[in-house]
Amino acid sequence: MGRSMDEIARDILRSNDRGGYTIPTAGLYPYQWNWDSAFAAWGFSTFNPDRAWTELERLFEAQWDTGMVPHIVFWKPDPGYFPGPEVWRTATHPPTSGISQPPVAAILARLILRADDAAGRERIAALYPKLLASHRWWHRHRCSAGPAAITHPWESGRDNCPDWDPGMANVDGSRVGPYTRRDTGHVDASMRPTKADYDRYLAIVQFGRGCGWDQDEIVRNGPFLMADPAMTFILIRAHRDLAAIGRDLGQDVSEIDGWIGALTEGLAEIWNADLGVHDARDLRTGAFANTLGSGAFLAWLSGDVPPEVEARLVAVWDRTRYGIPSADPGASNFEPRRYWRGPMWPVVNALIALGLADAGRSDLAERLRAETAESIRAGGFNEYFDPMDGTPCGGANFTWTAAIWLTWAGRDAAEVA
């Protein structure tokens, strides 16, 4: 008899384990990535709560003195990845990248705790001050415009989505010098960002490196600064979860409540009235991206979504067969298999579903779960999928796809809380 999907998913987590931290997938991503790791922890919590907490602890071992949790931790050298530590040159131990990634750790830590409170009591008490410092870093260094901003498309986790096109258009990638990409040696180039994207990604890294990763200077004068609805929704939800954890631990959480209020007000800055949803906005020029992809769907994480916004979002979802697309299939720049320019990402669906369930939209949450499960069952535990025909894309045996299978997609309606 073949192995069950759950067994395969657990094996993927185990085989991507590098001793206390989990890589997203062998070859393509050989280090510890920030939000991937938090999802890995959630996956581990279904069969090994101790290992789940270790995953988060390892991630926070790489936290900077400033509170920033970097987006990549380069625990061991690996020539299979570019750009590695010799490009970022952060002067930290362990070496890391110089930007962050969506702060989902508090959201997932709270779920892990709920699943086994006894196993997590001491671990969360030790982690809480570190989570608090990282949220304070987000407030101080990324939220001064009102909504949450990103200083590099990689910081959003949704690297090449059309949301960043206006900001990227103003980045000069012509002087980055020669380099060799490694990602296209692991995955079909047509599923990855273009060379023009990579030139600009590197130009932004070179600016950060040039100022010694001074985050004030990067925000003030860096080549790229865009407000991100997805990051804002995630951060509001993460602050709420952190405040709930803090209250349980008997802490004063008024500082966190203040951040929630400020971010919620900041949403007005990224309301695109023409589009009828919150939209990415270039903070250098004020231009909206005018795109409607999965970032806008994360609105449910921050609370209820008005019926007219829901109708706008669901109309985009209705254009696909398999889950929520990273970009609108009705737009002329839609590319169903190119990374974040159209594909459906199971992990983003899982996050959106958390919001839907809390907002009482269990009907939509179940539709999303079923469509996600169907694509994974038919295609495997891939990084992302073509949302129109379900073709599995990107890296295979992917940690976060396995993790969200175990916690959400693979649980049928009766089992989903």
Ligand code: DGY
């Ligand atoms: C990559 O290398 O593609 C990563 O997404 C950067 O974080």
